[in-house]
Amino acid sequence: MGIHTIRLPDVGEGIAEAELVEWHVSIGDQIEEDDVVAAVMTDKAAVEVPSAVAGKVVWLGGEIGDLIAVGAKLIQLEVAGDGNDSLADVVTAAEATVDDADEPATSPTPVAENEEAKQTAPKPVASKRPMTTRVSGAKPLAAPSVRARAREEGVDLRSVPGTGPAGRISHQDLSDFIESGGATPVAPGAHVKNNSVKEVKVIGMRRKIAEKMSLSKSRIPHITIVEEIDMTELEELRLALNKKHAGARPKLTLLPFLMRAIVEAVREQPELNARFDDDAGVIHQYGAVNIGIATQTDNGLNVTVVQHAEAANLWQNAQRVSDLADAARAGTIRLEDLTGGTITITSLGAMGAIATTPIINHPEVAIVGVNKMQIRPMWDGQQFQPCKMMNISCSFDHRVIDGWDAAVFVQKLKTLLESPAMLFVES
Amino acid sequence: MADIKTKLLVIGAGPGGYVCAIRAGQLGVDTVIVDPQAHGGTCLNVGCIPSKALIHAADEFYRMTHASSGPLGISLGRPEIDLGKTVAWKDGIVERLNNGVAGLLKKAKVRSIRGSAHFVDGKTVTVSGDDEEHTIRAENIVIATGSSPIELPFLPFGKTILSSTDALSLSEVPKALAVVGGGYIGLEIGSAFAKLGSQVTVVEAADRILPLYDSALTKPVAKHLSTLGVSVMLNTKAENYADGVLHTDRGDVSAENVLVTVGRRPNLDTVGVDELMLSMNGPFIDVNDACQTSMRGIYAIGDVTGEPMLAHRAMAQGEMVAERIAGHKVSWDKRCIPAVCFTDPEIVSCGLLPHEVKDAKVGEFPFAANGRAMTTEREDGFVRVVARASDDAVVGIQAVGVGVSELSAAFSLAIEMGATLADIGATIHAHPTQSEGLQEAALRALGKALHI
Numbered sequence: 001m002g003i004h005t006i007r008l009p010d011v012g013e014g015i016a017e018a019e020l021v022e023w024h025v026s027i028g029d030q031i032e033e034d035d036v037v038a039a040v041m042t043d044k045a046a047v048e049v050p051s052a053v054a055g056k057v058v059w060l061g062g063e064i065g066d067l068i069a070v071g072a073k074l075i076q077l078e079v080a081g082d083g084n085d086s087l088a089d090v091v092t093a094a095e096a097t098v099d100d101a102d103e104p105a106t107s108p109t110p111v112a113e114n115e116e117a118k119q120t121a122p123k124p125v126a127s128k129r130p131m132t133t134r135v136s137g138a139k140p141l142a143a144p145s146v147r148a149r150a151r152e153e154g155v156d157l158r159s160v161p162g163t164g165p166a167g168r169i170s171h172q173d174l175s176d177f178i179e180s181g182g183a184t185p186v187a188p189g190a191h192v193k194n195n196s197v198k199e200v201k202v203i204g205m206r207r208k209i210a211e212k213m214s215l216s217k218s219r220i221p222h223i224t225i226v227e228e229i230d231m232t233e234l235e236e237l238r239l240a241l242n243k244k245h246a247g248a249r250p251k252l253t254l255l256p257f258l259m260r261a262i263v264e265a266v267r268e269q270p271e272l273n274a275r276f277d278d279d280a281g282v283i284h285q286y287g288a289v290n291i292g293i294a295t296q297t298d299n300g301l302n303v304t305v306v307q308h309a310e311a312a313n314l315w316q317n318a319q320r321v322s323d324l325a326d327a328a329r330a331g332t333i334r335l336e337d338l339t340g341g342t343i344t345i346t347s348l349g350a351m352g353a354i355a356t357t358p359i360i361n362h363p364e365v366a367i368v369g370v371n372k373m374q375i376r377p378m379w380d381g382q383q384f385q386p387c388k389m390m391n392i393s394c395s396f397d398h399r400v401i402d403g404w405d406a407a408v409f410v411q412k413l414k415t416l417l418e419s420p421a422m423l424f425v426e427s
Numbered sequence: 428m429a430d431i432k433t434k435l436l437v438i439g440a441g442p443g444g445y446v447c448a449i450r451a452g453q454l455g456v457d458t459v460i461v462d463p464q465a466h467g468g469t470c471l472n473v474g475c476i477p478s479k480a481l482i483h484a485a486d487e488f489y490r491m492t493h494a495s496s497g498p499l500g501i502s503l504g505r506p507e508i509d510l511g512k513t514v515a516w517k518d519g520i521v522e523r524l525n526n527g528v529a530g531l532l533k534k535a536k537v538r539s540i541r542g543s544a545h546f547v548d549g550k551t552v553t554v555s556g557d558d559e560e561h562t563i564r565a566e567n568i569v570i571a572t573g574s575s576p577i578e579l580p581f582l583p584f585g586k587t588i589l590s591s592t593d594a595l596s597l598s599e600v601p602k603a604l605a606v607v608g609g610g611y612i613g614l615e616i617g618s619a620f621a622k623l624g625s626q627v628t629v630v631e632a633a634d635r636i637l638p639l640y641d642s643a644l645t646k647p648v649a650k651h652l653s654t655l656g657v658s659v660m661l662n663t664k665a666e667n668y669a670d671g672v673l674h675t676d677r678g679d680v681s682a683e684n685v686l687v688t689v690g691r692r693p694n695l696d697t698v699g700v701d702e703l704m705l706s707m708n709g710p711f712i713d714v715n716d717a718c719q720t721s722m723r724g725i726y727a728i729g730d731v732t733g734e735p736m737l738a739h740r741a742m743a744q745g746e747m748v749a750e751r752i753a754g755h756k757v758s759w760d761k762r763c764i765p766a767v768c769f770t771d772p773e774i775v776s777c778g779l780l781p782h783e784v785k786d787a788k789v790g791e792f793p794f795a796a797n798g799r800a801m802t803t804e805r806e807d808g809f810v811r812v813v814a815r816a817s818d819d820a821v822v823g824i825q826a827v828g829v830g831v832s833e834l835s836a837a838f839s840l841a842i843e844m845g846a847t848l849a850d851i852g853a854t855i856h857a858h859p860t861q862s863e864g865l866q867e868a869a870l871r872a873l874g875k876a877l878h879i
Contacts, residue, residue, distance in 0.1 A: 138815075141820055142845055143845060151756050151757070165819070165820075166818035166845070166847050168847075
């Protein structure tokens with residue numbers, strides 16, 4: 001039997017390190033070739049790392065949230081034959097004075113053979129464990145009276161730090177935990193204060209989103225314009241087209257029409273279809289209209305990019321939006337489908353409120369937000385008419401887009417969408 | 428026919444049932460308990476208490492019988508035993524306890540009905556008694572009907588083939604007794620009769636006696652059985668009994684009586700539990716950590732829920748269920764259930780055995796180094812503490828030795844409280860007692876033993 005080490009592969013885009021977001025295996029698991037062992041997050045997407053060999057997992061190279069360098073040891077397997085490495089040392093990084101990950105094993109017993117040591121990261125050998133460390137998987141040590149009180153007060157003792165020998169939980173530990181807001185006594189039917197604070201580590205996609213939003217908001221002075229648009233005609237057209245091509249062509253949503261309108265609008269205002277390299281002081285205006293579509297996924301906001309929207313018709317764009325959204329939600333989106341956007345559309349669909357404040361997808365300079373469509377009474381000069389109204393909320397990088405240009409762009413969109421024939425006449 | 432409506436009906440007045448009913452009554456739950464027999468169930472009437480009475484009588488008789496040959500300088504004439512009188516004494520104890528339980532139930536305002544219960548549906552039970560029949564509708568029903576000795580088809584219980592119940596009511600000591608089954612019941616009763624003068628032969632199908640314990644614990648028992656003159660036939664299967672001979676696949680055993688102790692089965696059929704279609708766990712009723720069955724409002728406790736079939740487990744379950752029905756937030760979260768074999772010497776086991784802990788740190792202290800054990804002429808046996816090497820938390824304690832059953836409370840208390848080796852080592856243990864062995868075993872596990 002030998003040890004086979006899998007290192008973090010090059011996940012593309014010149015990325016030097018990636019964040020570990022999920023382990024698909026545990027120590028002791030027997031896995032087959034091509035089984036996915038972990039998922040790492042790049043700047044754009046989660047990438048799954050498969051195993052090149054079959055074997056038993058004996059070492060995991062980090063905890064969720066850790067940043068792992070490309071080429072660093074990710075996982076080690078016990079395999080038939082010689083393998084390609086020796087077992088990683090089980091000394092934690094904090095104890096090691098040098099990076100000894102390449103040193104051979106010091107413990108004759110693989111970590112996996114110890115049931116209670118099953119965990120996602122290597123731990124110090126048992127004899128070095130401090131007395132207050134709780135044994136993984138074991139019931140917390142506590143006297144029956146402490147356990148009974150915890151039950152009464154709705155406290156899961158596994159969450160309570162024990163200060164006694166072997167991590168034993170005393171009444172005082174329990175009291176301290178409750179007072180600190182760790183748990184709230186529960187009286188049936190009573191309204192009680194809830195002082196609990198749940199810590200949720202911002203990792204993976206959410207961390208990337210947070211970083212990106214901070215960057216956009218801190219560097220880009222936004223100007224937002226909200227306009228209302230009568231969508232009555234466009235909706236009639238959309239319904240008619242869908243009816244006519246039902247089953248034969250992709251169903252048209254509002255998005256391909258809006259993409260078409262943007263393509264037409266930026267034809268006259270190329271400064272809006274651009275990326276601003278503020279470090280270099282250069283604006284890159286693109287001929288290609290690569291429209292980012294903000295998509296909600298289980299892991300958070302994902303911006304898929306429909307490349308060359310200017311070169312596709314309504315149905316082609318509809319199909320591409322649908323395909324990209326499916327891939328993003330399934331976690332199978334490719335990195336190239338998440339990069340290279342020149343302008344972005346964001347939509348909350350039916351939840352889209354009256355107005356929003358879209359944040360520009362840095363380093364782009366404009367974003368078009370779609371709000372909720374609803375029938376509202378509109379004055380036609382003689383009487384109120386029921387119209388399908390929709391607001392759009394558009395933000396612009398005020399450093400390079402003046403308010404006047406922004407307003408012209410918004411009015412152009414309004415004109416195109418309210419008179420949909422213009423979408424095609426002008427092209 | 429009298430109709431009764433109640434909050435709680437307990438079927439079975441054994442240790443689980445009566446404790447459940449008493450606790451429920453104390454908590455103000457309207458409770459009825461039903462049993463065709465006297466209060467106390469197997470434990471009190473034909474199990475724990477009677478067997479311990481017989482064992483005590485046998486110990487006393489044996490001690491007197493052998494006093495003259497001992498080192499204490501005591502001479503006695505040849506003692507005799509009137510087993511009928513012994514059994515009557517035992518029956519007196521049982522009766523006192525029966526009355527005691529009845530009094531406790533009455534004090535807790537529990538209505539007791541003598542009769543056989545049978546389920547009509549999940550809320551209704553009929554009870555056929557000596558005097559009248561009852562239909563009882565209850566919001567909650569606890570099945571606590573216990574277990575019975577398993578009968579072997581080729582050795583049916585009868586005049587000479589005895590169940591454990593029968594053996595505890597013999598009026599004369601059999602000259603030769605064959606015990607089929609080398610578990611704790613067979614060895615307890617077999618040893619007692621050996622001390623009373625029977626020629627006892629234990630026939631066990633497995634390769635060792637008391638297979639639930641490790642060989643270190645059972646070795647002193649096996650050795651003392653030999654001292655008592657008990658023959659043990661291992662890897663042997665009993666076949667049939669005829670004309671004073673028990674035939675086995677390894678030869679014949681002359682025996683006036685055959686005691687069959689091959690296990691116990693849950694009492695479910697007579698109550699009609701099958702008709703409720705409850706989820707089962709093998710032959711036992713499947714329950715969750717609150718002793719709830721698969722049917723709402725139906726609980727099961729004690730032997731009908733499986734191993735270990737021990738009275739104190741049933742009592743703890745009964746108490747818990749009563750509190751739950753009274754609205755308390757309780758569930759089963761015990762760390763250990765102590766088990767005691769009243770063999771000679773006794774065996775106590777609490778928590779995990781050494782081989783059940785992966786990183787075990789084990790400390791053992793022999794009674795041969797214990798002053799108190801020496802003064803009682805019995806130095807065989809030891810105390811053993813099992814701890815997790817990672818943090819010294821004590822997860823198991825065992826002992827084998829004379830009188831160690833009384834140490835069981837300290838053992839289970841230590842585990843239940845989450846004691847570490849250092850805690851036990853730092854606790855003053857009275858001298859001279861056998862309990863010092865516990866402290867020494869803990870100190871020895873820490874490498875700090877004082878007396879060895």
